[in-house]
Amino acid sequence: MSCEPWQCAEIAATKKANVIQKPEIAVAMMKRAQHPILIVGSNVTERWMDGKQAIEYIIEFANASKIPVVATAHMVGEFVKRGYTPAAYWNAMEISQRVCDPTWMGLDGKGHPDLVIYVGMPYYMEALILSGLKHFAPDLKTMTLDNMYHVHASWSFPNASLEEWAANLKVLTSKYSGGQ
Amino acid sequence: MTDKNVHVKIDEMKTNAGLVKNLELSIGKVINDNYTEEPMGPTPMPSITTLRDWDMKLLTKYKPFYMPDCDSCCLCTFGKCDLTAGKRGACGLDIAAQSSRIVMIAASIGSACHTAHSRHLVNHLIEKYGRRYPIDVGGLNVKVEAPVSRLVTGIKPATLGDLDDILTYTEEEITQILATAHTGQEANPLDFESKAFHIGMIDHVGMEVGDIAQISVFGYPKADPEAPLIKLGIASVDRTKPVVMCIGHNVVPSVGIIDYAKENKIDERIEVVGLCCTAHDMSRYYTRARIVGPISWEIRFIRAGLADVVVLDEQCIRTDVAEEAAKVNTPVIAASEKNCVGFKNRTNDSTDSIVEDLVTGKVPGVLVLDPEKVGEVAVRVAMKMAPIRKRKNVLPTAEEVVAIAKTCTQCKACQRNCPQDYFIPAAMKAAAAGDLSKLEEIYEVCIGCLRCESACPQKIKIHSLIVKAGEKSMQCEDNLCRSGRGAVSDVEIRSVGGPLVLGEIPGIVAIVGCSNYPKGGKDVYDIAREFASRRYIVALSGCSAMSAGSYRNKDGQTLYEEFPGGFEAGGVLNVGSCVSNSHIAGAAIKVANIFAKRPLRGNYEEIADYVHNRIGAVGLAWGAYSQKAASIAAGFWRLGVPVVVGPHGSKYRRMLLGRKEDPENWNVIDARTGETVNVGPSPEHLFNVAETKEECIVQIAKLCMRPNDTWKGRSGKLSHYIDLHKRYMGVMPNDIHLYVRTMADVPITMKDEITQVLQANNWKESIIPDPTLLPRMVRKMK
Ligand code: SF4
Ligand code: SF4
Ligand code: SF4
Numbered sequence: 001m002s003c004e005p006w007q008c009a010e011i012a013a014t015k016k017a018n019v020i021q022k023p024e025i026a027v028a029m030m031k032r033a034q035h036p037i038l039i040v041g042s043n044v045t046e047r048w049m050d051g052k053q054a055i056e057y058i059i060e061f062a063n064a065s066k067i068p069v070v071a072t073a074h075m076v077g078e079f080v081k082r083g084y085t086p087a088a089y090w091n092a093m094e095i096s097q098r099v100c101d102p103t104w105m106g107l108d109g110k111g112h113p114d115l116v117i118y119v120g121m122p123y124y125m126e127a128l129i130l131s132g133l134k135h136f137a138p139d140l141k142t143m144t145l146d147n148m149y150h151v152h153a154s155w156s157f158p159n160a161s162l163e164e165w166a167a168n169l170k171v172l173t174s175k176y177s178g179g180q
Numbered sequence: 181m182t183d184k185n186v187h188v189k190i191d192e193m194k195t196n197a198g199l200v201k202n203l204e205l206s207i208g209k210v211i212n213d214n215y216t217e218e219p220m221g222p223t224p225m226p227s228i229t230t231l232r233d234w235d236m237k238l239l240t241k242y243k244p245f246y247m248p249d250c251d252s253c254c255l256c257t258f259g260k261c262d263l264t265a266g267k268r269g270a271c272g273l274d275i276a277a278q279s280s281r282i283v284m285i286a287a288s289i290g291s292a293c294h295t296a297h298s299r300h301l302v303n304h305l306i307e308k309y310g311r312r313y314p315i316d317v318g319g320l321n322v323k324v325e326a327p328v329s330r331l332v333t334g335i336k337p338a339t340l341g342d343l344d345d346i347l348t349y350t351e352e353e354i355t356q357i358l359a360t361a362h363t364g365q366e367a368n369p370l371d372f373e374s375k376a377f378h379i380g381m382i383d384h385v386g387m388e389v390g391d392i393a394q395i396s397v398f399g400y401p402k403a404d405p406e407a408p409l410i411k412l413g414i415a416s417v418d419r420t421k422p423v424v425m426c427i428g429h430n431v432v433p434s435v436g437i438i439d440y441a442k443e444n445k446i447d448e449r450i451e452v453v454g455l456c457c458t459a460h461d462m463s464r465y466y467t468r469a470r471i472v473g474p475i476s477w478e479i480r481f482i483r484a485g486l487a488d489v490v491v492l493d494e495q496c497i498r499t500d501v502a503e504e505a506a507k508v509n510t511p512v513i514a515a516s517e518k519n520c521v522g523f524k525n526r527t528n529d530s531t532d533s534i535v536e537d538l539v540t541g542k543v544p545g546v547l548v549l550d551p552e553k554v555g556e557v558a559v560r561v562a563m564k565m566a567p568i569r570k571r572k573n574v575l576p577t578a579e580e581v582v583a584i585a586k587t588c589t590q591c592k593a594c595q596r597n598c599p600q601d602y603f604i605p606a607a608m609k610a611a612a613a614g615d616l617s618k619l620e621e622i623y624e625v626c627i628g629c630l631r632c633e634s635a636c637p638q639k640i641k642i643h644s645l646i647v648k649a650g651e652k653s654m655q656c657e658d659n660l661c662r663s664g665r666g667a668v669s670d671v672e673i674r675s676v677g678g679p680l681v682l683g684e685i686p687g688i689v690a691i692v693g694c695s696n697y698p699k700g701g702k703d704v705y706d707i708a709r710e711f712a713s714r715r716y717i718v719a720l721s722g723c724s725a726m727s728a729g730s731y732r733n734k735d736g737q738t739l740y741e742e743f744p745g746g747f748e749a750g751g752v753l754n755v756g757s758c759v760s761n762s763h764i765a766g767a768a769i770k771v772a773n774i775f776a777k778r779p780l781r782g783n784y785e786e787i788a789d790y791v792h793n794r795i796g797a798v799g800l801a802w803g804a805y806s807q808k809a810a811s812i813a814a815g816f817w818r819l820g821v822p823v824v825v826g827p828h829g830s831k832y833r834r835m836l837l838g839r840k841e842d843p844e845n846w847n848v849i850d851a852r853t854g855e856t857v858n859v860g861p862s863p864e865h866l867f868n869v870a871e872t873k874e875e876c877i878v879q880i881a882k883l884c885m886r887p888n889d890t891w892k893g894r895s896g897k898l899s900h901y902i903d904l905h906k907r908y909m910g911v912m913p914n915d916i917h918l919y920v921r922t923m924a925d926v927p928i929t930m931k932d933e934i935t936q937v938l939q940a941n942n943w944k945e946s947i948i949p950d951p952t953l954l955p956r957m958v959r960k961m962k
Contacts, residue, residue, distance in 0.1 A: 006596060006601075007596060007597070007599075007601070008593075008596050008597050008635070009597075013251050014251040014252060014262045014264050015251065015264045015265070041871060042871050042872045042875075072871055072875075073870075073871035073872040073874070073875045074872055074874035074875050074878070074908050074909050074910070076909055076910060076911055077908070077909050077910015077911060078910070080910055080911060081910060089909070089911075089914075091868065091869075091870070091871075091875065091879065092869065092871050093245060093830075093835045093837060093868055093869055094837060094868075096245070097243075097245040097835070097837050097839075098839075100245065121871065122601070122698065122827045122871065123601055124599070124827075124828070124830070124831065125827045125828075125830040125869065125871065128247035128249065128830045128831065128833065129247055129830070131247050131248050131249070131251075132245065132246055132247035132248070134264070134265060135246070135248055135251075135263075135264065135265050135275050136246065136265075136275075136276070138265035138266060
């Protein structure tokens with residue numbers, strides 16, 4: 001199983017993400033978190049698996065897991081179009097700056113997120129954001145659900161094909177009741 | 181000019197703007213000032229700390245959000261030091277300071293680059309025409325000839341010699357700033373940020389000097405809204421003629437080429453084409469020059485065999501151009517001391533011998549540092565090479581593309597090395613089956629970086645395959661770009677100043693910089709057209725100005741034909757090359773000076789305060805990649821003008837973000853009363869990324885709002901913001917209540933919808949102040 005960064009030049013990390021070997025591990029961490037949020041970027045309408053866009057897999061996962069979704073870029077409209085209303089929408093940097101700030105009390109004002117999950121941003125941009133969080137919010141746990149290994153996250157899946165990604169997302173969803 | 185540092189403290193002073201109290205002046209240099217029409221302000225030739233307090237005001241509002249690209253620092257042999265998550269380096273530095281230090285270093289490189297370019301131009305022109313040669317930026321229409329230089333240095337330049345003096349100041353500042361990057365100097369991230377702002381401001385001075393010099397001497401369009409339309413694209417080039425291709429940014433060698441061709445009456449028999457900003461500046465000098473495209477298209481044109489000789493000047497030139505040119509038998513002339521390419525210096529050899537050696541292939545290239553000699557050699561070599569080369573190219577045939585694609589092993593190394601993450605393996609698979617359409621799609625968006633090729637273990641010339649697949653559309657690239665007009669005239673400023681400051685012209689959108697676009701140049705066209713159609717002022721420069729001209733509307737018009745070229749509502753103007761960006765900052769400064777009559781010379785803080793609070797200008801560098809783009813942006817930051825970058829701009833590694841929900845961020849002083857007034861997040865950020873074109877459009881509309889907007893202006897700006905938000909984000913914006921100050925701000929057609937939003941957010945009415953961040957601007961302290 002490869003743990004190289006997806007984009008080959010993204011290697012300048014002394015502290016590298018733990019590899020999520022199986023989706024079940026990710027689910028266990030998500031279930032343990034009190035205030036997880038899922039930040040979804042613009043590539044989810046660009047990636048197709050089995051005739052379905054990645055955003056549709058994410059909606060299924062979000063519906064099952066009930067993890068609040070933050071849509072970045074112009075994705076809010078894409079979610080709403082598909083009948084799913086995200087908990088919030090923000091610019092990628094705006095939301096990331098807030099999760100980096102320990103005094104920020106989360107989307108609902110009830111507590112700072114203890115697990116921030118990213119998926120679907122341009123790889124290099126998500127990598128930089130995760131680096132910012134690694135350095136400036138060292139106690140925050142970060143995870144990515146992408147099919148691309150992100151060195152700067154706390155937890156990342158390894159590089160995988162689109163088919164494997166779809167399979168992983170389906171397993172993630174299936175581990176929640178109602179996600180079958 | 182003398183070199184003394186002066187510090188003056190004034191307890192109380194009466195000025196036109198009212199009573200000034202507790203004013204401290206720090207003057208890095210004292211200038212012999214013979215210009216008495218306008219008094220000198222408090223900060224001529226600011227040193228690297230003179231404007232630090234102003235910077236800190238902005239940096240308190242807009243906090244850095246750092247995203248280190250690298251966990252370690254390797255700038256000295258104490259290191260490498262791992263700075264991860266709180267660890268410090270051997271010198272004591274932490275990752276925030278290191279990140280801001282890198283921002284400052286990048287901006288310093290950019291600023292040095294423009295200033296060195298201007299230095300070369302000014303020295304060259306002084307040598308040829310003398311120090312007393314008068315500058316002329318726009319005849320009688322432009323009395324404020326050098327707004328940035330006047331504002332920063334206090335000098336009102338009249339001759340080339342004055343430009344030399346201004347450059348001496350910028351060179352000192354660059355040295356001072358760069359020195360602070362040494363191990364064990366500056367320690368604090370905000371101080372590094374302030375220094376980045378300083379170097380950005382200096383950069384705009386350096387750029388302005390260069391452009392003023394070349395506009396004055398080379399007879400470029402002078403603040404002309406109807407500057408000629410220049411042919412753009414490969415199909416506009418007559419390929420039956422010998423082609424001289426110039427790449428880079430410094431026009432001097434190109435002028436040598438054009439002059440030689442004209443003097444020898446062979447200019448009609450050859451084609452002189454340019455890539456990157458040299459193309460803009462050539463076409464400002466000579467309307468028959470062709471702009472073939474931005475930097476990202478260098479390789480496709482060389483491989484397609486277009487050039488019979490390639491002339492390189494400086495900046496943003498691929499470092500492998502000479503190797504690529506050799507493969508198609510194209511000789512190369514390096515013409516800049518800053519880019520010698522390893523070639524032998526032949527400046528003092530006879531022209532005949534240089535031409536002979538290049539044409540016979542005895543040498544692949546030469547270094548010639550005399551621009552007139554470059555002119556003769558380039559033209560003669562092109563004329564001799566054209567019949568020998570016969571457009572030799574290295575593009576495969578369509579059949580060969582299919583055969584080569586079959587050797588692909590689907591290892592994905594190309595995609596993993598492509599900065600854009602394009603699905604190259606899938607395109608290869610389709611091509612192997614005879615379908616080139618996916619490669620053709622990549623052609624439209626490829627930035628020509630060749631990273632895919634250099635990673636391919638099968639040694640597939642992936643970019644050549646892409647270019648071959650896109651050949652048909654390449655052959656149709658025949659568009660128009662308006663020649664760079666240079667400055668904005670005083671007359672234009674007078675007619676738009678009022679509507680701009682009141683908010684009735686909804687904003688100035690300055691679309692500048694390089695072509696590292698995430699999805700091709702069409703996005704730039706779409707963004708420019710969206711705002712021009714809504715009667716914003718759209719100002720373009722550099723590669724963005726070319727990309728904006730590369731597409732047509734349904735009536736077949738390019739953007740420059742569809743919209744007027746004036747600095748006016750709905751105008752689309754190309755100011756010119758990289759160094760012309762200074763005119764965009766200059767236009768904002770001129771509004772403060774000409775329209776609002778704020779004194780200009782050496783009065784940076786007051787003018788920046790004016791621009792920040794009143795002029796709805798936003799910079800967009802959608803494809804920014806260079807260090808120069810970083811310094812240009814930094815110059816806008818210090819003026820308080822927000823800048824948006826495309827997703828690749830995240831690699832500048834830090835954003836300057838406001839927090840809209842924190843009311844204390846958005847307090848200004850009402851200069852009428854001295855009271856603190858909350859004006860909401862206008863503008864919300866100083867530097868931010870937009871991830872997609874759609875988001876970018878919405879973000880720009882929002883960032884155009886300013887505290888000073890009248891209710892009429894704000895209601896117009898809000899209706900654009902809401903309309904664009906609904907269109908591109910698919911929902912109503914959720915922060916409208918932060919931008920409504922009185923019910924009069926609410927666009928009438930949206931009243932019901934917005935009233936609901938206001939009620940849901942416990943909105944309260946507030947006042948529209950005379951906004952300032954500077955206590956000393958208060959006219960009547962309570
Ligand atoms: S400059 Fe400081 S942090 Fe960087 S390598 Fe040297 S000692 Fe380490
Ligand atoms: S040349 Fe084009 S396809 Fe190849 S890596 Fe660069 S952008 Fe990607
Ligand atoms: S790197 Fe070369 S062999 Fe590998 S997938 Fe890309 S084109 Fe094919």
